[in-house]
Amino acid sequence: MSMLPGLLPLDGKVGLIVGVANDQSIATGCARAFRAAGARLALTYLNDRAKPHVETVATEVDAEILAPLDVTRDAALDDVFAQIAATWGRLDFLLHSIAFCPMSDLHSRVVDCSRAGFSEAMDVSVHSLIRMTNRAEPLMRDGGTILTVSYYGAEKVVGHYNIMGPVKAALEATVRSLAVELGPKAIRVNALSPGPLRTRAASGIGHFDDLIESAKGRSPERRLVTIEEVGHMAAALAADGARGVTGTVTFIDGGLHAVA
Numbered sequence: 001m002s003m004l005p006g007l008l009p010l011d012g013k014v015g016l017i018v019g020v021a022n023d024q025s026i027a028t029g030c031a032r033a034f035r036a037a038g039a040r041l042a043l044t045y046l047n048d049r050a051k052p053h054v055e056t057v058a059t060e061v062d063a064e065i066l067a068p069l070d071v072t073r074d075a076a077l078d079d080v081f082a083q084i085a086a087t088w089g090r091l092d093f094l095l096h097s098i099a100f101c102p103m104s105d106l107h108s109r110v111v112d113c114s115r116a117g118f119s120e121a122m123d124v125s126v127h128s129l130i131r132m133t134n135r136a137e138p139l140m141r142d143g144g145t146i147l148t149v150s151y152y153g154a155e156k157v158v159g160h161y162n163i164m165g166p167v168k169a170a171l172e173a174t175v176r177s178l179a180v181e182l183g184p185k186a187i188r189v190n191a192l193s194p195g196p197l198r199t200r201a202a203s204g205i206g207h208f209d210d211l212i213e214s215a216k217g218r219s220p221e222r223r224l225v226t227i228e229e230v231g232h233m234a235a236a237l238a239a240d241g242a243r244g245v246t247g248t249v250t251f252i253d254g255g256l257h258a259v260a
Helices: 026-036 051-060 074-087 115-139 164-185 208-218 227-238
Strands: 014-018 040-045 065-068 093-096 144-149 187-194 249-252
Touching: 014 026, 014 074, 026 040, 026 051, 026 093, 026 144, 026 227, 040 051, 040 074, 051 065, 065 074, 074 115, 093 115, 115 144, 115 164, 144 164, 144 227, 164 187, 187 227, 227 249
Parallel strands: 014 040, 014 093, 040 065, 093 144, 144 187, 187 249
Antiparallel strands: none
């Protein structure tokens, strides 16, 4: 793959990408940009049903590692990071691009969210970042970059985003805490905040088509962003040129977050 114009190179860097579901995933746009900028990659897939869809992306980006990963299972996490340690002996960057909430709780009011649904959403969407960071830290001996994916609903109430608003707010707060704790080791932690995108994960949000049309009409650029544009920003943040940037939420939404 050719080098992306305008990006600082990631030549020689190795990274783990968690969250590719298919070729339309945000994580896929990031994987493509990382690879085009020169990085070597490891990808994960949730289960056997998901594997064929992720394999297509893994082949496209020349992934050197493709491993199963259910983030609710500590043993599975341990296996992935052990494979990275055995293959590369280090890790330069990590992309955490996963979130989950039971459909019944996602479609209910926040005040009606069940205890079990809230716990599962927080565990998969937020605490999994902590668990991954804990395992990545020892492999980032010379510093590194950890990225996660948020959404504007963490800051303002977005219709039908429901309990995922508080969950993403917790994710962004976690990013800040991790950035402060790991800063002395030159490990940077940042969040990407794309505008609405037609991904499989987003399709579960109620009235999603209305959200898409509203974003198109209200965005200063009068359009939706693409997974490629999100990937370009992810690659830039993973590069050494962004080593002074940590603890931040970077919007890639055509300016939508600036509109009242």
